[in-house]
Amino acid sequence: MKQNCVAGNLWILRPDPVGPLVPHIEAYLALLHGEGYKPRVIGSNAQVIAKFSKWMKANHISLADLVDEHAARFLARLAQKNRSNRGYCGAIRRFVGFLRTLGVIGERASLPEPTPVQIVLAAYERYLSQDRALSRATSIQYLPFIERFLRERFGADSLDLSALSAVDVIGFIRRQAVRLGQARAKCATIALRSFLRYLRYRGEITLDLAAAVPTVPNWSMTGIPRAISGEHVRAVLASCRRDEPVGCRDYAILLLLARLGLRAGEIVSLTLDSIDWQSGCITVQGSKGGQLSQLPLPTDVGEAIADYLQNGRPRSSCRTLFLRAIAPIRGLGSSTSIGTIVYAAVTRAGIKTRHRGAHQFRHALACEMLRQGATLTEIGTVLRHRRAKTTSLYAKVDFAALRPLCLPWPRGAA
Numbered sequence: 233m234k235q236n237c238v239a240g241n242l243w244i245l246r247p248d249p250v251g252p253l254v255p256h257i258e259a260y261l262a263l264l265h266g267e268g269y270k271p272r273v274i275g276s277n278a279q280v281i282a283k284f285s286k287w288m289k290a291n292h293i294s295l296a297d298l299v300d301e302h303a304a305r306f307l308a309r310l311a312q313k314n315r316s317n318r319g320y321c322g323a324i325r326r327f328v329g330f331l332r333t334l335g336v337i338g339e340r341a342s343l344p345e346p347t348p349v350q351i352v353l354a355a356y357e358r359y360l361s362q363d364r365a366l367s368r369a370t371s372i373q374y375l376p377f378i379e380r381f382l383r384e385r386f387g388a389d390s391l392d393l394s395a396l397s398a399v400d401v402i403g404f405i406r407r408q409a410v411r412l413g414q415a416r417a418k419c420a421t422i423a424l425r426s427f428l429r430y431l432r433y434r435g436e437i438t439l440d441l442a443a444a445v446p447t448v449p450n451w452s453m454t455g456i457p458r459a460i461s462g463e464h465v466r467a468v469l470a471s472c473r474r475d476e477p478v479g480c481r482d483y484a485i486l487l488l489l490a491r492l493g494l495r496a497g498e499i500v501s502l503t504l505d506s507i508d509w510q511s512g513c514i515t516v517q518g519s520k521g522g523q524l525s526q527l528p529l530p531t532d533v534g535e536a537i538a539d540y541l542q543n544g545r546p547r548s549s550c551r552t553l554f555l556r557a558i559a560p561i562r563g564l565g566s567s568t569s570i571g572t573i574v575y576a577a578v579t580r581a582g583i584k585t586r587h588r589g590a591h592q593f594r595h596a597l598a599c600e601m602l603r604q605g606a607t608l609t610e611i612g613t614v615l616r617h618r619r620a621k622t623t624s625l626y627a628k629v630d631f632a633a634l635r636p637l638c639l640p641w642p643r644g645a646a
Contacts, residue, residue: 251285
């Protein structure tokens with residue numbers, strides 16, 4: 233079976249494909265092409281889908297009767313013939329999903345009945361999003377703690393939420409405090425208080441168990457900013473292969489971290505419309521509060537972004553500024569992607585640092601501004617801090633200002 237690129241049709245299969253899937257193959261391959269898949273991958277998808285269509289015809293399976301079990305049987309058949317099915321499973325799964333979006337085949341078989349814990353978690357998640365208007369990120373952060381709390385208390389049995397007591401609450405937090413760091417343990421207390429207030433609001437419990445949640449010590453402003461050194465910043469930037477599309481993208485992202493101190497989530501949310509090339513400004517949507525801020529675009533950052541747009545960014549109708557380098561072509565998705573890029577760059581540069589996250593560049597910018605004589609107010613403005621207390625953390629690294637405050641070491645002391 234061969235395929236060729238020809239004008240008007242993305243792929244022509246030889247011999248001509250047969251079976252109930254034929255009317256939809258061309259549209260699906262065109263979709264893959266639009267999402268940035270390479271011709272080799274599109275060709276592999278075309279072959280396996282044509283085989284699947286031929287198998288369906290031989291087994292008298294119509295398009296209306298197609299279900300996931302048929303796809304599994306077809307893939308098992310390929311495995312029996314000792315054929316390499318690498319990528320076939322994903323190709324068939326994506327194509328069946330495509331047919332579902334068209335409405336030409338039915339939905340998946342109904343899922344198993346949810347467990348009692350899953351029912352409670354789903355209702356609590358709806359409460360957070362609909363009644364409290366909290367973000368999806370809040371639910372993602374809270375729900376694992378609540379699930380662990382319920383499973384530890386009730387196991388797989390039916391839930392009797394009215395049986396919850398202060399002993400259960402205190403014991404759970406104590407176990408989390410031992411298992412987790414201070415910040416995560418504090419998050420567990422916040423999540424549990426929220427859930428217990430929700431249960432009381434629903435009438436599931438009568439006591440104010442939220443008041444029984446113990447406090448986990450986690451004093452603010454006690455640490456030192458975890459900043460990467462200027463020498464290491466230069467090494468990380470130099471490690472990017474700017475003659476390659478991925479290197480162009482990563483270099484521009486790292487410059488936004490180092491020169492403007494953007495948060496990872498703020499970089500992910502940038503679009504092509506965020507940059508005003510005429511006035512030399514970039515509009516940033518804060519990941520904390522969602523406020524829009526307009527910042528001057530440094531020359532080197534603007535040149536790096538322009539280089540990425542001209543030589544590195546894949547062709548796409550997506551308006552997100554930074555895109556994935558491999559298909560399907562779309563935005564980076566989450567701040568985790570930025571952290572992965574930073575980790576890879578630090579590793580590639582051969583730097584030995586305790587922390588390899590994106591936020592260390594933000595700390596580095598603040599520390600460098602402080603060394604250059606900037607005031608804490610100016611640093612807070614650049615970093616878009618909402619409270620002066622947040623910026624005051626950097627006073628701890630202003631050694632020039634702190635040195636005169638130190639008392640001299642008493643002479644002759646043992």
